Amino acid sequence: xxxxxxxxxxxxxxxxxxxxxxxxxxxxxxxxxxxxxxxxxxxxxxxxxxxxxxxxxxxxxxxxxxxxxxxxxxxxxxxxxxxxxxxxxxxxxxxxxxxxxxxxxxxxxxxxxxxxxxxxxxxxxxxxxxxxxxxxxxxxxxxxxxxxxxxxxxxxxxxxxxxxxxxxxxxxxxxxxxxxxxxxxxxxxxxxxxxxxxxxxxxxxxxxxxxxxxxxxxxxxxxxxxxxxxxxxxxxxxxxxxxxxxxxxxxxxxxxxxxxxxxxxxxx
Amino acid sequence: xxxxxxxxxxxxxxxxxxxxxxxxxxxxxxxxxxxxxxxxxxxxxxxxxxxxxxxxxxxxxxxxxxxxxxxxxxxxxxxxxxxxxxxxxxxxxxxxxxxxxxxxxxxxxxxxxxxxxxxxxxxxxxxxxxxxxxxxxxxxxxxxxxxxxxxxxxxxxxxxxxxxxxxxxxxxxxxxxxxxxxxxxxxxxxxxxxxxxxxxxxxxxxxxxxxxxxxxxxxxxxxxxxxxxxxxxxxxxxxxxxxxxxxxxxxxxxxxxxxxxxxxxxxxxx
Numbered sequence: 141x142x143x144x145x146x147x148x149x150x151x152x153x154x155x156x157x158x159x160x161x162x163x164x165x166x167x168x169x170x171x172x173x174x175x176x177x178x179x180x181x182x183x184x185x186x187x188x189x190x191x192x193x194x195x196x197x198x199x200x201x202x203x204x205x206x207x208x209x210x211x212x213x214x215x216x217x218x219x220x221x222x223x224x225x226x227x228x229x230x231x232x233x234x235x236x237x238x239x240x241x242x243x244x245x246x247x248x249x250x251x252x253x254x255x256x257x258x259x260x261x262x263x264x265x266x267x268x269x270x271x272x273x274x275x276x277x278x279x280x281x282x283x284x285x286x287x288x289x290x291x292x293x294x295x296x297x298x299x300x301x302x303x304x305x306x307x308x309x310x311x312x313x314x315x316x317x318x319x320x321x322x323x324x325x326x327x328x329x330x331x332x333x334x335x336x337x338x339x340x341x342x343x344x345x346x347x348x349x350x351x352x353x354x355x356x357x358x359x360x361x362x363x364x365x366x367x368x369x370x371x372x373x374x375x376x377x378x379x380x381x382x383x384x385x386x387x388x389x390x391x392x393x394x395x396x397x398x399x400x401x402x403x404x405x406x407x408x
Numbered sequence: 409x410x411x412x413x414x415x416x417x418x419x420x421x422x423x424x425x426x427x428x429x430x431x432x433x434x435x436x437x438x439x440x441x442x443x444x445x446x447x448x449x450x451x452x453x454x455x456x457x458x459x460x461x462x463x464x465x466x467x468x469x470x471x472x473x474x475x476x477x478x479x480x481x482x483x484x485x486x487x488x489x490x491x492x493x494x495x496x497x498x499x500x501x502x503x504x505x506x507x508x509x510x511x512x513x514x515x516x517x518x519x520x521x522x523x524x525x526x527x528x529x530x531x532x533x534x535x536x537x538x539x540x541x542x543x544x545x546x547x548x549x550x551x552x553x554x555x556x557x558x559x560x561x562x563x564x565x566x567x568x569x570x571x572x573x574x575x576x577x578x579x580x581x582x583x584x585x586x587x588x589x590x591x592x593x594x595x596x597x598x599x600x601x602x603x604x605x606x607x608x609x610x611x612x613x614x615x616x617x618x619x620x621x622x623x624x625x626x627x628x629x630x631x632x633x634x635x636x637x638x639x640x641x642x643x644x645x646x647x648x649x650x651x652x653x654x655x656x657x658x659x660x661x662x663x664x665x666x667x668x669x670x671x672x673x674x675x676x677x678x
Contacts, residue, residue, distance in 0.1 A: 207579055230506065235588075243585040253580035257598045266594065267584035312580075319584055 154370060155183030158322060158354055159245075164203050164213035164224075166196070166378075173199045174210070175378035181323065184352035188365040188386070191375035192401060197358045200375065201325050204356065205245045206238040217244045218322045243271070246316035250328045252308040254300040260287065260311050261296040264318045272319065279318070286314040290344050306337030310344050323354035330361060342368075362405055366390055374398045461645050470637045471650060477630035478654050484547070484619050484629060488554035489612055495559030500566035501592065514563060521560035527621055529553045534625040550622030558615055565607045569600035602673050609666035613659045620655070630654055 159181035166174040174196045181187050189197045202208040203224075204215055210224035222237045255263050264283035268274045274282070287293045290310040300308055309329055316324055326345065330338040342361060346368040349355060359365060365372050365386055372389040374382045382395045393399050456462040502514035521529065533556075534549040544552065573596050581591040623632035630651050638647025 205583060207583065239585050239587060242583050247579070247583035249576055249580060251574075251576050253574070253576040255577065255580075255595055255599075257602065267581075267586055270590055270594065271585045271587075315584070 153352070154185040157181070158183045158218050159204065159356070160216040160221075161200075161204060162214055162216075164200065164210050164215070166199055166203055166208060167211045173378055174203065176213075177375075177378070177380055179204075179373070179380065181354060181356060183354055185354055185370045186349040186368055187356045187371045187373060188369040189356065189358045189373045189375060190360070190362070190365060190401075191381075195375040196378040197375045198327055201247075201327050201356060201358050204325060205242050205247055207247065215241065217241055220244065243319060244322040245325055246319055246321040246323075247325045248309070248312055248316055248327065248329050250331045252300075252305070252312045252332070254308055254312055254315070256300050259297050259299055260292065260303070263300070263311060264315045267315075268318050282318050283314070286317040287311070289317070290314045304337055305333045306340045309333065309341045313341075313344060313348075323356065324348070326355060326357040326359070328358050328360065330359070360405075362390060362402070374401070376401070456646070456649075461643075463643065463646065466641065466643055467646065467650070470641070470643075470647070473637060474630065474633045474647060474650050475654060477628060477633035477651075478658065480547075480627065480629040481616065481619050481655075481658070484551055484554065484622060484627065485612070485615050487551050488558060488619070489615060491551070491555030492558035492562050492611075492615075493608070495555065496562030496566045497597070499559060499563030500570055503563065503567050504570060518560045518563050521557055526553070526557050526618060527624065529557055530621055530625060546622070546626040550619075550625060550627045554615060554619060554622065557618075558611055562604075562608065562611060565604050565611070566600060569604035569607075570596055572603050573599045605670055605673055606666075609663070609670070612666075613662060616658050616662065617655055620651075 157180050159179065161177060161179040164174050164177040164179075165172070177196075177200055179187075179200070189200065191197045199208060203210045203213075204217075206215070206222065209226050209229045211226055212224055214221055214223040216222075220237070220240055222234075222241050225231075225234050228234055254260075255266065258266060261280065261283055264287065265276070265279035268279040268282060269276060284293060284296065287296055290313055292307055292310055292314065295303060295307065295311070300311070303311065313324075329345070330341050333341065338361070342364045345355070345357070346364070349368045349370075357365075357369075369386045371383060372386045373380055374389060374393070374395070376397050382389055382393055382398045389398065390402060393402060453462065499514045499517060502510040503518070505511050530550060530553040533544065533553045534546060537544065537549075577595055577599065578591055581595040582588075586594070619629065620631040623629060623635065626632070628636075634647040634651035635644075638644040
């Protein structure tokens, strides 16, 4: 098992390590959800995390930007290391460190979580102006650029309620990009979408991946993982069981549990 | 095929017949509804007139004075409402705070105010506080007591409203690096306000009516004036009915604006 979980050499186009998570453990009450996860992600790498529901993949993602405080371990993103500190989780210094981590790693949610009381443009300029302190006209220019990138510039003055699910998720991506983060974290970004709307979101994400956006994606879209991933990580019972290039993990998995999982999925 | 015979444009004629019947039923319902209002109110006025309690001269002379009290009623309500809303937002944030002191103070405030009668609170401010050297004129005391009282009820409304904002909203804002206060001010509160507007509107209507209680401490608002001139001229029936009608009118007018506001705020929802 340890053998199949060893780190693989990164694909040639990626850069140096930008995310280093070590020994991440997470308990919810007495429930041991993450049992010591190490994960390295390189600049310009697209990592897809797969696994059964309950395997801890979403929790891992949320631990990376401290939406869940890990019980043990540390996360280093782009030179900023934050140690899990569940006892002082609310302290001002720790919260500020977490905020800095979040500025580096933007999170995308299953349920989009656009701000319903702001227009599309308002969603995109809110944090750049109030958090990064960018001037209004610059924030608007930046927002228009990212909205154009996800193909929704013409929706800039609409409220989220008037958008389809797929459009909402693309706006959420644009909103995240406006913070110019070092990497994007996607938590099952298409799970809440009607089947016919999944494609447009995956296309946007695939484009980002090909442009060299660093991303970690928790997903059930095996086809997408095969197409867009530089590396696939298979998680089971709170551990990384196997990882490697998509063709290896998805076509020729070493571990029996990975095989069982994929059989069920590919049978569908 | 046993389906209904098709008429022009392929639409079965039975559907047209159903439309006509439905429209007729709806019209009949509305006619009944309006008729019963007119009839009952007319009956009341007729009864007053027959029993000699409809003194138009007296109404012409004293009506405007009573109506003038509505201005004070509105003044009391508007200022109290501003005070109550401010207290309620602060109270709700304090109640939900992780700080035990803040949460405790807010909890005590809500419990104490909701557990004692409004009239007692009005007396407390106007009659009891002077014993410790705080002497307030009736108007100020009334506004203070009303605002303080409604602030407590509205604290609970705002607390529920804040909790009703989906957790993902907060997480999304935090993921964008927004600090806690900014998340509250820019993301959570604006959505909470939309959620609570119907409840706040109801409270405002209730306050318009409860403001009559400040007549007991000599604030010359609607009820105070009606009672004063009514008892003086032995016209209490008319005077009180006029006051009641004005309260009723005020709540109808306010409800109308509230409905429009709600419709406007619904823009962008869901």
